[in-house]
Amino acid sequence: MARRPLEGEGKALVRNALDQANSHNVYLEKQAMWAVKRKAEEEAEDKRHSGRSERETSRSSSRQHGKRDEDQAEFRRFWSSI
Incomplete structure (x- = not known):
């Protein structure tokens, strides 16, 4: 059985x-x-990275289009010379 605490206790x-x-x-x-702050920082970081990847993707796709155009021109030159 638990004892009763003393008056001040x-x-x-x-x-x-x-x-x-x-x-x-x-x-x-x-x-x-801290969790809210960390989430906000991660979202800001994701925004920065997504913007960068979109720019990089557009650059690389324009390079690929340029390469494709060069290949098509070379293909036409080859077939026109035959």
Whole structure:
């Protein structure tokens, strides 16, 4: 059977429990803030990378089109010379 806390002891136990709960809540709030900040940073990073990859893709596709045009011209020259 649990003993009854002494007069001042009960208040101290309650105060300690509330302090621990408050500390844990502060920790959880900070953890949530860090998660939101990290997600925002990742989205900003993804935006930067997606913009870069679109530019690189358009550059490489224009190079490929140029190469294809050169190949077609060479093909026409070859067949016209026969």
